């Protein structure tokens with residue numbers, strides 16, 4: 001049924017419906033009127049010809065490779081901007097375990113990493129054997145590894161955010177702003193997955209592996225986070241270290257010409273939009289640099305969280321400290337990197 005041409009507005013934060021204005025005052029009013037209240041900050045004006053009730057099940061194709069119009073979606077978590085120099089400065093680093101809980105986190109991670117390698121057919125080449133055919137990774141193998149890695153990497157932030165959210169509700173206590181950073185990390189990891197799914201169609205075996213892996217990993221991580229959140233953040237810090245090793249090796253493969261045309265092939269549009277990739281840097285190689293930089297931020301955030309008092313300390317990534325002396329402080333973007341995390345005595349109270 002064709003409807004008359006109308007303008008459709010999402011009546012959310014920015015649209016400031018007059019009827020609600022008198023009921024919102026104080027800081028909430030400021031957030032509301034500047035469009036920060038709900039995160040949905042944009043108005044969508046478009047001509048529409050059918051309502052949701054006019055759609056058929058076939059229209060609701062939620063497969064990630066469906067031809068949906070990406071432009072209709074509103075980005076709720078804008079990705080922080082990064083310069084090319086910042087992206088290229090990311091490097092492999094390792095947090096040296098300092099106590100028993102660090103060593104436990106590191107050992108568990110090594111165990112999981114070996115399983116990852118087995119399932120994704122990955123053999124890390126010793127130095128000098130990068131060109132050995134036994135260690136070569138094809139495009140398909142890289143994408144399978146990325147999909148597997150990202151589908152697991154999206155779990156911890158959601159679990160941590162969820163547990164802290166419930167804790168805050170149940171005990172009626174403030175959370176000190178950890179939840180937002182953790183949920184944003186989970187969102188960011190899922191965006192990585194959505195991007196790679198544009199290039200890879202996993203088969204039934206991979207889907208079954210993901211099903212099993214998520215079922216086991218989610219539950220184990222959930223219980224562990226309830227009991228030992230600090231060890232869990234250290235574990236995620238080590239997991240992210242491995243992700244950076246993986247993406248660094250992929251970058252080396254692309255730059256050495258071992259990976260077909262990824263240094264010239266255009267990245268998927270969803271990635272270009274999400275990262276606001278500049279027109280001159282929109283190749284698959286550029287994309288891997290962006291993704292690796294995200295992993296570097298996760299590495300830093302989780303190692304920092306692993307250093308903090310889980311109950312008392314505020315999230316240093318949620319408050320920008322302006323220091324006249326220029327002492328660097330944790331930042332949500334890549335402006336003050338600290339690969340192995342910030343110590344408590346380095347963070348302004």
Ligand SMILES: [Fe+2]
Nearest residue numbers: 150153189192
């Ligand atoms: Fe990721």
Ligand SMILES: [Fe+2]
Nearest residue numbers: 153240295298
């Ligand atoms: Fe990550």
